[in-house]
Amino acid sequence: MKRVVLQRKLVNALMVGLATASAVVALVFLGWILATLIRQGLAGLSVAWFIELPKPTGEADAGMANALVGTIQVVAMAIGFGVPIGLAAGIYLAEFGKGGRLSQVVRFVADVLLGAPSIVIGVFVYTLMVRPTGHFSGLAGAVALGLLMLPIVTRTTDEMMRLVPVSLREAALALGAPEWKMVLRVSLKAALPGITTGILLAIARVGGETAPLLFTALNSPYWSLNPTEPTATLNVTMFNYAMSPYADWRAMAWSAALVITTGVVLLTLLARATGRKAR
Amino acid sequence: MGIDVISERQVGLVSNESRANARRRTSLFGDRLLRAATLCGALFLLLVVAGMAIMLIHGASTALGHFGPSFLGSQSWDPVRERFGALPSLLGTILSAGLALLLAVPLSLGIAMFLTELAPAWLARPVAAAVEVLAAIPSIIYGMWGLFVLAPAIASHLQPLLSRHLGWLPLFQGPPMGIGMMTAAIVLALMVVPYIAAVARDLFTMVPPSIKEAASGVGATRWEVMWHVVIPFTRSGLVGAIVLGLGRALGETMAVTFVIGNSHHISASLYKPSNTIASTLANEFTEATGGLYVSSLIALALVLFLLTFVILAIGRILVSRTALQGERAT
Numbered sequence: 070m071k072r073v074v075l076q077r078k079l080v081n082a083l084m085v086g087l088a089t090a091s092a093v094v095a096l097v098f099l100g101w102i103l104a105t106l107i108r109q110g111l112a113g114l115s116v117a118w119f120i121e122l123p124k125p126t127g128e129a130d131a132g133m134a135n136a137l138v139g140t141i142q143v144v145a146m147a148i149g150f151g152v153p154i155g156l157a158a159g160i161y162l163a164e165f166g167k168g169g170r171l172s173q174v175v176r177f178v179a180d181v182l183l184g185a186p187s188i189v190i191g192v193f194v195y196t197l198m199v200r201p202t203g204h205f206s207g208l209a210g211a212v213a214l215g216l217l218m219l220p221i222v223t224r225t226t227d228e229m230m231r232l233v234p235v236s237l238r239e240a241a242l243a244l245g246a247p248e249w250k251m252v253l254r255v256s257l258k259a260a261l262p263g264i265t266t267g268i269l270l271a272i273a274r275v276g277g278e279t280a281p282l283l284f285t286a287l288n289s290p291y292w293s294l295n296p297t298e299p300t301a302t303l304n305v306t307m308f309n310y311a312m313s314p315y316a317d318w319r320a321m322a323w324s325a326a327l328v329i330t331t332g333v334v335l336l337t338l339l340a341r342a343t344g345r346k347a348r
Numbered sequence: 349m350g351i352d353v354i355s356e357r358q359v360g361l362v363s364n365e366s367r368a369n370a371r372r373r374t375s376l377f378g379d380r381l382l383r384a385a386t387l388c389g390a391l392f393l394l395l396v397v398a399g400m401a402i403m404l405i406h407g408a409s410t411a412l413g414h415f416g417p418s419f420l421g422s423q424s425w426d427p428v429r430e431r432f433g434a435l436p437s438l439l440g441t442i443l444s445a446g447l448a449l450l451l452a453v454p455l456s457l458g459i460a461m462f463l464t465e466l467a468p469a470w471l472a473r474p475v476a477a478a479v480e481v482l483a484a485i486p487s488i489i490y491g492m493w494g495l496f497v498l499a500p501a502i503a504s505h506l507q508p509l510l511s512r513h514l515g516w517l518p519l520f521q522g523p524p525m526g527i528g529m530m531t532a533a534i535v536l537a538l539m540v541v542p543y544i545a546a547v548a549r550d551l552f553t554m555v556p557p558s559i560k561e562a563a564s565g566v567g568a569t570r571w572e573v574m575w576h577v578v579i580p581f582t583r584s585g586l587v588g589a590i591v592l593g594l595g596r597a598l599g600e601t602m603a604v605t606f607v608i609g610n611s612h613h614i615s616a617s618l619y620k621p622s623n624t625i626a627s628t629l630a631n632e633f634t635e636a637t638g639g640l641y642v643s644s645l646i647a648l649a650l651v652l653f654l655l656t657f658v659i660l661a662i663g664r665i666l667v668s669r670t671a672l673q674g675e676r677a678t
């Protein structure tokens with residue numbers, strides 16, 4: 070009897086120790102990654118990094134300004150494409166389609182798109198936009214990122230609007246509001262904080278994406294203000310620089326890594342904070 | 349006079365009515381407009397996924413027509429002689445994701461248990477935030493860190509250690525290079541852990557305190573409460589979380605591309621460089637010349653798309669079945 074009790078206590082102590090150790094492991098790796106990023110990233114960071122164009126290896130005062138602007142351009146276009154359509158689809162699911170057959174299919178399809186690897190979306194956009202036109206473009210990159218945002222925005226809008234109490238909707242209708250006013254001014258408004266969180270998370274996710282841009286937006290060493298031309302983005306530039314054999318390019322890639330991570334992590338924390346406030 | 353009054357009143361009534369009619373008409377118009385516009389958004393999603401399937405099948409048709417079903421089983425990947433087979437990339441995809449889950453599942457469940465059952469609130473909150481940050485770090489950062497920091501560390505510490513003690517297994521034979529399947533699986537595991545841990549933590553907090561207290565009350569240890577009460581109670585959700593993690597690991601591109609070494613040779617050793625479908629695409633797509641080469645790469649993308657689709661579907665069926673069992677049990 071005593072041996073059984075002792076054995077149970079030992080197993081318990083072992084498992085509690087292992088659980089604590091796994092939390093420590095996660096923290097150690099996070100610290101390791103962040104420390105590397107800060108140490109290597111700050112070393113290559115300078116004013117030139119933010120305002121100069123890329124230069125051949127060995128030349129001083131090279132920068133990634135075009136890639137920084139390019140990332141903002143492509144992500145902004147992706148927001149303009151993904152968010153309105155995602156909102157519309159989400160509103161349809163929550164307010165009109167509800168549990169009907171079409172909604173079930175659309176929800177399933179949204180999950181399929183959500184689970185599709187981002188590189189497959191890149192290949193799809195390549196076959197859709199790059200191959201027929203014969204050239205890579207920032208626009209194609211934006212469509213690929215927008216398609217990644219679309220299911221996230223759709224599902225969050227759907228879920229957040231279905232959380233709005235029916236009594237609120239009935240109150241609006243009882244006061245004589247037409248359905249469209251009720252949907253836009255009552256349901257959507259009540260769900261908006263939650264939807265904002267979802268959109269911010271979607272932007273953060275897409276801002277760190279590289280794979281779907283590799284063969285859509287491609288890359289460019291110049292400013293690319295025309296969205297039908299290949300557009301440099303921080304992530305793709307960083308990939309090329311990190312894979313290069315030149316020490317100065319690798320240092321610049323580490324700086325890009327630090328800038329991207331700071332942006333994405335801040336955006337994520339902001340989203341979580343607004344989400345908590347909304348709740 | 350009297351008639352006039354009546355008619356005036358009637359006039360008034362009519363005009364009121366027509367105004368109401370007009371308002372009803374505009375609101376009807378507004379309703380229809382909103383409904384139609386949002387329906388377009390929903391249909392667009394259908395169009396995208398249908399278009400994706402059609403374009404991928406269309407793009408892959410040259411390769412699939414040329415190689416037939418042997419495309420899936422063939423080991424050769426030779427752009428010069430234009431012979432392409434999916435097997436090395438497909439095996440690499442499944443093996444790296446499977447190994448990653450093997451490492452990630454116990455680790456994530458441990459973290460979730462620590463956060464919900466062991467850590468005091470002042471400690472649990474910052475640790476949970478740290479796990480969230482781990483999830484937010486973009487995959488390319490994991491890749492770069494894996495290539496320049498983790499791979500050399502594995503080559504000089506972990507792999508010699510494994511070779512010394514487990515070197516009789518073919519898994520741990522060969523020169524310790526760092527770059528290869530083992531590093532890819534470890535990096536993937538790190539990326540998947542925060543996703544599974546976050547869902548598992550949410551699930552564990554949903555277990556009613558009363559049933560945990562009941563178990564503690566009859567003398568169960570903390571681990572026994574976890575193993576016999578909390579995990580069975582949340583089983584269906586945990587399966588869903590693990591499947592979600594598997595889906596992410598299968599399709600992950602940048603982190604793997606940096607560290608897996610990109611070789612189309614199948615090897616029993618985890619030290620050897622390998623390939624996944626995603627890393628093959630990332631490395632070769634923009635450089636591919638020739639219709640058959642590009643078509644074979646698109647066929648690989650199609651295989652990956654179908655693979656994640658099937659995994660997602662299986663996960664859904666498992667979750668709904670275990671949920672049903674749970675309902676029946678209670």
